[in-house]
Amino acid sequence: MSLVVQKYGGSSVASAGHIKNVAARIKRCADRGDRVVAVVSAMGDTTDELIALAHQVTDHPQEREMDVLLSTGETVSSALLVMALHAIGVDAISLSGGQAGMLTSAVHRNARIVSIDPKRLKREVERGRVVIVAGFQGHTEEQDVATIGRGGSDTTAVAFAAALNARCEIFTDVDGVYTADPRVVPDARKLKEITYEEMLELASKGAKVMAPRAVELGSVYNIPVYVASSFKDEVGTLIHGGVDMEGFNRVRGIAHDVDVAKITIRGVPDRPGVAAEIFQPLADAHFSVDTIVQNASEDKLTDLTFTLAKADMANALPHVQDIAKKIGAKDVVADERMGKVSIVGTGIQSAPGYAARMFATLSASGINIEIISTSEIRITCIVPEDRVPDAVRALHAAFELEKAEAAELTIQP
Numbered sequence: 216m217s218l219v220v221q222k223y224g225g226s227s228v229a230s231a232g233h234i235k236n237v238a239a240r241i242k243r244c245a246d247r248g249d250r251v252v253a254v255v256s257a258m259g260d261t262t263d264e265l266i267a268l269a270h271q272v273t274d275h276p277q278e279r280e281m282d283v284l285l286s287t288g289e290t291v292s293s294a295l296l297v298m299a300l301h302a303i304g305v306d307a308i309s310l311s312g313g314q315a316g317m318l319t320s321a322v323h324r325n326a327r328i329v330s331i332d333p334k335r336l337k338r339e340v341e342r343g344r345v346v347i348v349a350g351f352q353g354h355t356e357e358q359d360v361a362t363i364g365r366g367g368s369d370t371t372a373v374a375f376a377a378a379l380n381a382r383c384e385i386f387t388d389v390d391g392v393y394t395a396d397p398r399v400v401p402d403a404r405k406l407k408e409i410t411y412e413e414m415l416e417l418a419s420k421g422a423k424v425m426a427p428r429a430v431e432l433g434s435v436y437n438i439p440v441y442v443a444s445s446f447k448d449e450v451g452t453l454i455h456g457g458v459d460m461e462g463f464n465r466v467r468g469i470a471h472d473v474d475v476a477k478i479t480i481r482g483v484p485d486r487p488g489v490a491a492e493i494f495q496p497l498a499d500a501h502f503s504v505d506t507i508v509q510n511a512s513e514d515k516l517t518d519l520t521f522t523l524a525k526a527d528m529a530n531a532l533p534h535v536q537d538i539a540k541k542i543g544a545k546d547v548v549a550d551e552r553m554g555k556v557s558i559v560g561t562g563i564q565s566a567p568g569y570a571a572r573m574f575a576t577l578s579a580s581g582i583n584i585e586i587i588s589t590s591e592i593r594i595t596c597i598v599p600e601d602r603v604p605d606a607v608r609a610l611h612a613a614f615e616l617e618k619a620e621a622a623e624l625t626i627q628p
């Protein structure tokens with residue numbers, strides 16, 4: 216008998232009918248002899264709706280109370296799923312993240328998982344019960360509920376799989392990881408497998424099929440993560456480590472993100488320590504800054520540009536303006552209508568020409584590149600938001616990602 220941790224995302228539990236479908240799937244696994252722990256997300260767009268509701272009440276909801284509010288989304292789906300399981304004769308129990316043993320830091324809305332003590336969870340599994348865990352949340356030392364960041368149910372599932380030494384399966388509304396978002400590129404191709412490294416780059420640059428922190432945890436604890444559809448019985452994608460894709464010399468996938476805002480501090484005095492003076496206060500205020508570019512200085516003055524999530528822009532801007540004043544910079548300009556497109560593949564590091572091909576492709580489509588950033592296996596261009604879908608399609612075609620790869624391995628979950 217093997218233990219499996221499954222995760223069902225928001226679209227998979229979006230209605231009573233969807234929840235019954237998930238219950239039936241879990242029953243099939245249990246009938247096959249698996250012991251099942253399932254992590255659930257909030258129904259459909261509940262989390263977004265709860266955030267909007269809070270902002271109708273006040274412009275500045277307290278983070279602790281936001282967590283009390285947001286965690287209810289996952290609580291609702293966990294209880295309903297257990298009811299649906301009972302209705303078809305499956306013994307099951309719902310547990311909040313805290314009850315399931317997840318201890319988190321006290322940084323509300325973006326808490327880190329400190330530890331998992333799965334005693335209670337194991338006891339329930341040993342009683343023969345299916346355990347449904349409310350995703351995205353844990354308890355702090357003070358027993359306050361804390362959420363672990365958007366997409367946190369993926370992270371919850373991988374964390375519990377690691378703590379229980381179980382298999383990990385993420386069920387969602389697509390039947391695997393594709394070469395690009397299939398909603399944007401109709402001929403995107405499903406990958407049979409992908410390395411943690413590549414998936415992490417795709418996820419952190421916007422391929423929301425997996426949360427980046429979940430991929431990171433999978434990699435750290437070496438938990439293969441199988442991504443598949445909760446609607447169809449198709450073979451999905453295995454995210455795993457260890458395979459050196461010898462012979463691969465190409466782009467594996469394209470990620471895009473339209474949630475990008477850009478802030479430029481102009482006329483920054485070019486002296487040692489100035490970057491720390493800018494970014495330390497932003498980090499202290501928990502703003503997550505992405506691409507950073509500093510121009511070559513002219514007359515000891517430079518321009519410094521960075522990107523961040525659109526939702527953070529309104530709150531971050533006053534901080535940045537204060538900082539600019541303190542360091543004696545000229546002014547601050549901001550633009551919320553940015554997006555980014557990234558090509559990712561381990562082949563990029565060993566072969567020249569990918570960057571040039573990417574830039575030439577964007578240029579041929581008349582798309583202006585505002586900022587470029589790279590890692591060993593990724594090249595990202597910041598482009599105007601409204602050109603992102605065109606950019607993704609043009610790059611998918613230019614790198615011929617719709618064509619099957621000769622060296623693709625067949626690893627079954």
Ligand code: ADP
Pocket residue numbers: 223224225226227256386387388389391392393394395396397398421422423424425468
């Ligand atoms: P869930 O609600 O199950 O967590 P998400 O909406 O977070 O699901 O993630 C699934 C979505 O991710 C898909 O519907 C798809 O549009 C999007 N997506 C983006 N990039 C990719 C990709 N490379 N492969 C598959 N899906 C992707």
Ligand code: ASP
Pocket residue numbers: 224225256257262263288350351364365366367368369
């Ligand atoms: N409901 C949370 C969110 O929308 C967590 C998740 O679905 O993973 O981000």
Ligand code: MG
Pocket residue numbers: 224366369423424425426
């Ligand atoms: Mg998700």
